[in-house]
Amino acid sequence: MKTKKQLVEARAHAFARLEDLDTRTRGRTMTPTELDAFEQYRSEVDKLTGAIDALGGPDPATNDLRFRVGDGSGEWRDDRGHGVKVLKPEQRLRSIVREDAPSISFDRVVRGIVTGDWTGVDPETRAMSIGSPSAGGYLVGDALSAQVIDKARNAAAIFRAGALTVPMETNTLKIARITGDPTAAWKVENAAATASDMTLDSVDFTARTLLSIVKASVELVEDADGIDQTIENALAAALALELDRAALRGSGTPPEPRGIRNQTGVTIQSTGVNGLAAAYGAFSSAVQTIRENNGEPNAAIMAPRVAGSLDRLADTTGQPLRPPPSFDGLAKYTKAQLPVNLTQGSSTDASDAYVGQWNELLIGMRTNLTIEVSRQAADTVGSAFSNLQVWIRAYLRADVGLAQPSHFVVITGIRP
Numbered sequence: 001m002k003t004k005k006q007l008v009e010a011r012a013h014a015f016a017r018l019e020d021l022d023t024r025t026r027g028r029t030m031t032p033t034e035l036d037a038f039e040q041y042r043s044e045v046d047k048l049t050g051a052i053d054a055l056g057g058p059d060p061a062t063n064d065l066r067f068r069v070g071d072g073s074g075e076w077r078d079d080r081g082h083g084v085k086v087l088k089p090e091q092r093l094r095s096i097v098r099e100d101a102p103s104i105s106f107d108r109v110v111r112g113i114v115t116g117d118w119t120g121v122d123p124e125t126r127a128m129s130i131g132s133p134s135a136g137g138y139l140v141g142d143a144l145s146a147q148v149i150d151k152a153r154n155a156a157a158i159f160r161a162g163a164l165t166v167p168m169e170t171n172t173l174k175i176a177r178i179t180g181d182p183t184a185a186w187k188v189e190n191a192a193a194t195a196s197d198m199t200l201d202s203v204d205f206t207a208r209t210l211l212s213i214v215k216a217s218v219e220l221v222e223d224a225d226g227i228d229q230t231i232e233n234a235l236a237a238a239l240a241l242e243l244d245r246a247a248l249r250g251s252g253t254p255p256e257p258r259g260i261r262n263q264t265g266v267t268i269q270s271t272g273v274n275g276l277a278a279a280y281g282a283f284s285s286a287v288q289t290i291r292e293n294n295g296e297p298n299a300a301i302m303a304p305r306v307a308g309s310l311d312r313l314a315d316t317t318g319q320p321l322r323p324p325p326s327f328d329g330l331a332k333y334t335k336a337q338l339p340v341n342l343t344q345g346s347s348t349d350a351s352d353a354y355v356g357q358w359n360e361l362l363i364g365m366r367t368n369l370t371i372e373v374s375r376q377a378a379d380t381v382g383s384a385f386s387n388l389q390v391w392i393r394a395y396l397r398a399d400v401g402l403a404q405p406s407h408f409v410v411i412t413g414i415r416p
Contacts, residue, residue, distance in 0.1 A: 106232035145369035162358030205364030207397035237265035265405030275413030295407030
């Protein structure tokens with residue numbers, strides 16, 4: 001009798017065959033043979049699901065566990081074949097929340113909360129922005145939340161490199177990933193087959209809180225018509241910077257997500273005991289490593305200093321060095337937040353660079369954004385009340401996961 005894990009993996013195989021047939025025949029009518037095969041695969045899925053349910057107990061591949069199948073188009077499916085939306089960088093979170101919602105400046109909503117002047121804000125948006133003023137909190141409507149979050153996504157290097165967004169309907173989510181690809185083997189008559197099944201585990205998301213504070217003068221907020229989107233842009237930029245940092249270098253110690261640098265299965269490629277100056281060879285080796293793991297790297301993220309050093313590489317006559325195709329084929333993004341004072345051996349001026357297939361980086365994200373507005377808040381530096389300011393605190397909830405950790409390489413010890 002098969003174990004539940006074996007049944008789950010067999011069902012994943014059946015889903016893969018079903019999806020492959022659907023993809024190959026999309027846009028045309030199936031032949032009678034293809035229709036028979038489709039019904040056979042669907043019947044197999046139903047039969048395996050019944051067998052799994054009959055065993056009882058917790059099932060790691062049902063309910064909230066999603067199976068990644070298909071052609072990488074962004075359409076994922078759960079264990080029962082239901083579509084699960086995963087957003088590419090160019091796709092807007094707003095489109096799955098409410099595409100037809102009126103576009104409204106975040107600044108106008110803040111002005112309405114602070115001054116009571118809701119001029120230019122439609123009644124529906126106003127109603128959705130009313131929270132619990134006595135507690136200082138206002139839950140922003142989904143459409144407006146998505147508008148700010150989308151702006152943060154546009155500003156973050158990880159999304160420009162290709163990271164995918166996984167909208168989270170609850171504060172936890174599991175997505176299945178393949179940890180071992182199935183293999184095929186030729187079989188001798190009357191001899192045992194040696195082909196292997198694929199193995200699965202899951203990417204576990206737990207929504208963690210990312211907070212940003214913007215301080216603005218009361219005069220600025222009252223005159224928001226003249227500085228449209230200023231506060232929204234400031235909040236989005238702050239959230240984007242920290243999303244980038246956490247996705248790359250997050251420690252994984254709550255409440256911080258675990259970034260690529262600290263994920264199990266990611267290759268850490270040292271340039272040497274005490275580090276070395278930036279060179280194309282390190283990036284070429286990283287590309288090779290990812291390709292040997294059946295990945296295809298598309299981009300690298302590095303500190304501006306590292307990018308500048310690579311730009312200035314020259315031969316003995318001062319002519320710029322031509323980069324190898326492996327490096328030239330990568331899109332390059334820089335982040336000033338990447339440190340350039342890391343210790344490697346005797347060096348204290350090292351930095352890291354991140355090479356990967358970035359559509360394997362998954363950012364689980366809740367769609368709600370919460371803001372709190374205060375004219376009395378204070379800290380050890382100053383006071384909103386005494387400075388005639390408004391302090392706006394906004395937070396979203398997100399987490400980081402990797403569909404294929406082996407498709408990422410962190411190059412360490414890059415010196416000036």
